[in-house]
Amino acid sequence: MIMKLLVCTSLLLCSMVLLVECYPDGAPEESCKTLAPSSEKHDARPQTTTSPYSLNISGFNDGEGYHYELGKTYQLTLLGVDKHPFKGFFVEAREKKSSNETRPTGKFTVMQGDSVSRLSSCSVRTDGITQKSAVEKVAVTFEWTAPTLGVGDINFEFAVVQVKKIYWAHQLTASIKQKPSAL
Structure with a gap:
């Protein structure tokens, strides 16, 4: 009887742990609207300190600033400064429609x-990228292809x-800028 009770208790505790693990297989679709992990699911607020992570966009630097060409594919790398590990991520390119809307x-x-x-599905299946698992990583490299129609400046x-x-949200x-010759 005690053995059955221990087994049932162990199974119950394991189930509870699984429930609070929070999206190990990537950001849910509602992240598209907020561009942030759920503070309820993560049981915390975003960090306000400087993030130890950066998104390398050096491929956009053409010597005259950061520009993109319509339809061109760029390689980006999300990395931890000094190989700081991370478990989850979510990235989108956002066009500015107005000061408050992207x-x-x-x-x-x-x-x-x-x-x-x-890939993440926000408006369409390929407009965001997220983690597939909660395995620790220090860098992730992926490609982004610029739209074929002009949209103006992006971040x-x-x-x-x-x-x-422990997470950082709304990192920009x-x-x-859209390459002038493509305007």
Whole structure:
């Protein structure tokens, strides 16, 4: 009888742990609207300190600033400064519609051989990228293809989850302008 009670208690505790694990297989679709992990699910608020993570957009620097060409594919890398590990991430390219309104733009691609990323479906299936599992990572490289029609200036906005209760949201890259010849 005691053995049955111990087994049942163990199963119940394991079930509870699984319930609070929070999206190990990537950001849910509601993250598209908030561009942040759920503070209720993570049982914490976003960090307000400087993030130890960055999104490398050096491929957009053409010597005259950050620019993108319509339809061109760029490689980006999300990484932890000094190889700081992270478990989760969510990245979108956002076009500015007005001072308060943005929307996803462009198309992400998971790199061949990447076993930690998957595409996210916000407006369409390829307009965001997130983690496939909660395995620890120090860098993730993926591709983004600019839209074929002009949308003006963009930013990449991202969130990074270090561990369940420690995450940074609404991290922005520098503004990237549409290449003048493509306007």
